[in-house]
Amino acid sequence: MIVLWGVEDDAPLAVVRSALRRIGAHFFFLDQSRSRETEIDLAVGDGVTGEIRLGGARCDLASVAAIYLRCHNARAVTPGANRDEALARHADRLDQIMSAFLDVTAARVVNPAEAMATNGSKPYQSAIIAAHGFAVPNTLITTDPDEVAAFAARHGEIIYKSISGVRSIVNRFQPEHAGRLKDLVWCPTQFQQYLPGRDYRVHVVGDAVFATEIVCDADDYRYAARRGEDVIIQATLIPFFVADRCRALAAALGFALAGIDLRLTPQGEWYCFEVNPSPAFTYYADAGGQPIGEAVAELLAAG
Amino acid sequence: MIVLASAWDDAARDFVARHALAGVSLLVPRDLSRSGWRYRSGDPAATIMVAGGRRFLLNESGGVLTRLPAVTDADLPHIAAADRAYVAAELTAFLLAVLASATVPVLNAPTPQRLCGPAWQDAKWRRAAHRCGFAVKEARSHALIVDDAVEEEPPRATATVVGDTCIGAPNPVLSAAARAVAKAAGAALLTVEFDDPGPDGTVLRARPLVDLSDPLVEEAVLRLFRMTDAGRPRTELDDRSLGG
Numbered sequence: 001m002i003v004l005w006g007v008e009d010d011a012p013l014a015v016v017r018s019a020l021r022r023i024g025a026h027f028f029f030l031d032q033s034r035s036r037e038t039e040i041d042l043a044v045g046d047g048v049t050g051e052i053r054l055g056g057a058r059c060d061l062a063s064v065a066a067i068y069l070r071c072h073n074a075r076a077v078t079p080g081a082n083r084d085e086a087l088a089r090h091a092d093r094l095d096q097i098m099s100a101f102l103d104v105t106a107a108r109v110v111n112p113a114e115a116m117a118t119n120g121s122k123p124y125q126s127a128i129i130a131a132h133g134f135a136v137p138n139t140l141i142t143t144d145p146d147e148v149a150a151f152a153a154r155h156g157e158i159i160y161k162s163i164s165g166v167r168s169i170v171n172r173f174q175p176e177h178a179g180r181l182k183d184l185v186w187c188p189t190q191f192q193q194y195l196p197g198r199d200y201r202v203h204v205v206g207d208a209v210f211a212t213e214i215v216c217d218a219d220d221y222r223y224a225a226r227r228g229e230d231v232i233i234q235a236t237l238i239p240f241f242v243a244d245r246c247r248a249l250a251a252a253l254g255f256a257l258a259g260i261d262l263r264l265t266p267q268g269e270w271y272c273f274e275v276n277p278s279p280a281f282t283y284y285a286d287a288g289g290q291p292i293g294e295a296v297a298e299l300l301a302a303g
Numbered sequence: 304m305i306v307l308a309s310a311w312d313d314a315a316r317d318f319v320a321r322h323a324l325a326g327v328s329l330l331v332p333r334d335l336s337r338s339g340w341r342y343r344s345g346d347p348a349a350t351i352m353v354a355g356g357r358r359f360l361l362n363e364s365g366g367v368l369t370r371l372p373a374v375t376d377a378d379l380p381h382i383a384a385a386d387r388a389y390v391a392a393e394l395t396a397f398l399l400a401v402l403a404s405a406t407v408p409v410l411n412a413p414t415p416q417r418l419c420g421p422a423w424q425d426a427k428w429r430r431a432a433h434r435c436g437f438a439v440k441e442a443r444s445h446a447l448i449v450d451d452a453v454e455e456e457p458p459r460a461t462a463t464v465v466g467d468t469c470i471g472a473p474n475p476v477l478s479a480a481a482r483a484v485a486k487a488a489g490a491a492l493l494t495v496e497f498d499d500p501g502p503d504g505t506v507l508r509a510r511p512l513v514d515l516s517d518p519l520v521e522e523a524v525l526r527l528f529r530m531t532d533a534g535r536p537r538t539e540l541d542d543r544s545l546g547g
Contacts, residue, residue, distance in 0.1 A: 037448075038446070039448055044442050046441070094446045120396055121399040122396065123342065139342075139343065140343055185338045188394070
């Protein structure tokens with residue numbers, strides 16, 4: 001049995017669900033928005049057993065071979081939980097027991113919470129990336145404006161972005177931002193050398209590698225459309241050694257599915273910025289015409 | 304030695320007070336909002352910390368004793384309320400990178416989910432004990448629509464692991480189980496709870512924190528950090544004001 005954990009309108013989950021149907025794989029969709037109808041029993045000792053009940057459907061936890069997570073905070077996606085504290089607590093409890101199950105199950109988990117957490121600290125993950133052969137941008141995190149000035153003098157152009165997994169727009173540091181450096185004292189802030197080049201998003205699904213090229217002039221292509229700038233996403237091929245490095249990096253991080261952000265500089269050097277453990281791959285797959293959802297479904301079906 | 308803890312961790316504060324003369328300093332989340340912090344990718348020797356009113360190179364400290372699972376909103380009363388959740392996430396992410404890259408001892412070593420060791424739920428501690436060859440009692444948990452009341456079985460015995468030492472175990476079997484679970488979790492500091500003080504007692508759960516008010520635990524922790532090394536003079540980087 002395959003378990004899909006998330007919400008109905010999540011695009012990657014919907015694509016994988018459709019792909020599983022096409023290949024005839026049995027799956028159980030644990031829809032977090034239906035907390036009101038969901039119950040879970042879990043028993044952990046010499047083995048791991050239990051059951052999920054959702055409406056009239058049941059899933060024997062001992063028979064679960066693979067799980068794909070696109071989960072949210074169940075409390076936040078359960079209708080009425082903001083007005084019903086007992087329902088909200090029940091939703092929390094469902095999340096907690098599912099997390100406990102994922103921690104101890106022998107099933108393939110795409111991806112385990114402990115592995116996914118590496119993405120919660122970009123400099124922490126960057127150190128792992130560097131240890132696996134990719135170049136990473138020189139990074140400074142500081143509360144000291146003088147350090148920033150020295151870093152900018154050394155690298156010319158620099159950018160700033162969040163340290164944590166909280167999404168932020170990557171921005172180029174401009175001279176007019178200097179007046180705000182006094183605010184650094186409140187929170188260490190991450191600065192990186194600016195690297196010109198072409199962006200690539202590489203999805204690794206098991207041993208399969210799907211590369212897309214992103215043509216865009218913005219510092220952060222994810223927000224280019226909002227700023228009226230064009231973004232072109234197209235399927236492409238990357239050198240074998242880069243694909244191998246991506247596979248090895250994803251495996252080292254414990255990811256069966258990963259979205260890896262690369263940039264190829266004009267000097268021909270491949271930099272890696274980040275490895276996303278829960279990639280919204282449909283954004284790239286739709287534009288590039290790549291069967292990433294099908295690959296995820298096959299990975300899950302293989303257990 | 305640096306003790307990283309919440310400002311409300313009285314045990315940490317008392318421990319630091321008892322050993323301040325030996326060079327032990329307290330680092331609380333408020334200290335991260337002071338000028339002078341520096342972390343450079345690929346250069347752990349360059350990391351500068353600010354704690355106890357001083358700036359110093361992390362690798363010139365005797366190590367870090369971590370007792371803070373994560374920075375939370377509650378740790379940041381000096382930050383505007385609307386920004387606290389974001390700043391808490393940023394500070395936690397920053398500390399993980401700093402601690403993970405340190406070349407001095409950091410106990411417990413941080414994990415991506417927790418700044419002071421593994422963030423395991425009870426079920427995983429029991430599975431670890433089972434894998435180490437010790438008997439475990441089945442733990443049942445449920446989320447039922449009509450009754451979500453959860454009762455956690457209280458411990459009837461505890462044992463504290465500090466490095467290779469086990470303190471307070473009521474018998475050799477539980478001592479061996481505690482040390483085995485700590486080793487499996489990669490936790491140098493661990494408090495393990497059992498359902499029974501007899502040799503048939505089984506692991507209920509564990510916490511990657513130890514009771515610093517227990518003199519035996521305190522002595523073992525200090526020994527682990529090799530306090531003589533931690534007491535060496537540190538480089539005062541400059542005397543500029545630590546703003547913030």
